[in-house]
Ligand code: NAD
């Protein structure tokens with residue numbers, strides 16, 4: 001079966017393009033109960049960006065702290081219920097922030113029109129009705145959440161996305177000026193998510209000419225941004241990173257992620273580690289699967305003096321390691337892509353536990 005992917009309806013890219021939001025929203029303003037819901041990373045509270053929000057008095061602006069926890073189903077349900085009870089149905093949702101905020105915006109836009117708890121819809125194509133208009137503005141680049149068809153939520157039972165065509169943003173504004181303030185460690189970890197998306201997309205049975213073209217270009221950009229004399233947080237590199245992130249996301253959409261993302265899900269589920277950081281923790285030990293990629297990632301970390309912790313597994317119990325391995329093992333689509341259809345002959349729970357023990 002070939003993937004039939006729903007892309008973003010509209011994208012604007014360029015320095016200062018954030019200012020176009022007001023005119024973009026104007027034509028939607030009168031829909032539903034005539035107000036917008038803005039969800040904005042709390043980092044921007046009191047910063048210049050707050051004064052540039054094109055919010056009208058009737059709009060609802062929520063600043064949300066995304067640290068330390070990733071978005072939860074409970075958080076989405078509460079936000080939806082509160083807005084519906086106090087104001088009604090918004091004309092649209094605008095998410096301004098990283099993957100966490102963009103996923104909140106995507107998820108809540110769906111939950112405004114789908115009854116009950118978001119836990120009912122964690123999975124593929126479980127959403128029953130299209131959500132309301134939603135617009136995403138990344139302020140940190142790498143996860144590809146701006147382009148993906150999933151909104152990852154942690155629920156009481158599973159960490160799984162609301163995944164369907166309607167999850168994809170109607171509009172994305174890519175303004176590289178917004179990522180200039182990202183601290184170097186987060187710039188690196190989040191960017192490495194893109195790098196790892198591409199390496200994993202390329203190395204597996206689902207790689208194809210379409211996913212390859214995006215990965216090749218995204219990897220080229222990652223190398224320019226993170227390696228060699230031109231590397232660093234410059235304006236030119238921020239332009240490139242925004243595009244690399246989107247292309248990395250498109251590459252994995254047409255292919256698949258692999259061993260690192262499987263292990264990363266275990267780290268997030270059992271220890272609450274954030275996605276991009278968890279990927280870095282895992283990827284550095286995956287020489288057996290992605291030799292050249294691992295060596296290059298280490299070079300990038302070293303060039304920017306970012307050190308990943310070592311010996312973490314010494315502090316983990318056998319039970320915790322088993323629990324992580326079970327989470328990772330239960331992502332068969334990733335192992336199938338990375339190892340092949342006969343992956344179960346090559347990868348057992350013990351193989352995965354050994355990978356965690358290297359960390
Ligand atoms: P994030 O949204 O969790 O933010 C990371 C940190 O960067 C936060 O402290 C935030 O306040 C800060 N930050 C954001 N913009 C900033 C700026 N301009 N200046 C200074 N600080 C800034 O980051 P993320 O890594 O982009 O997202 C991680 C989340 O994305 C996880 O919840 C993960 O599950 C999700 N994710 C989603 C997808 C998808 O396809 N939907 C893919 C991968 C990851």
Ligand code: ZN
Pocket residue numbers: 143193197261275279
């Ligand atoms: Zn990822």
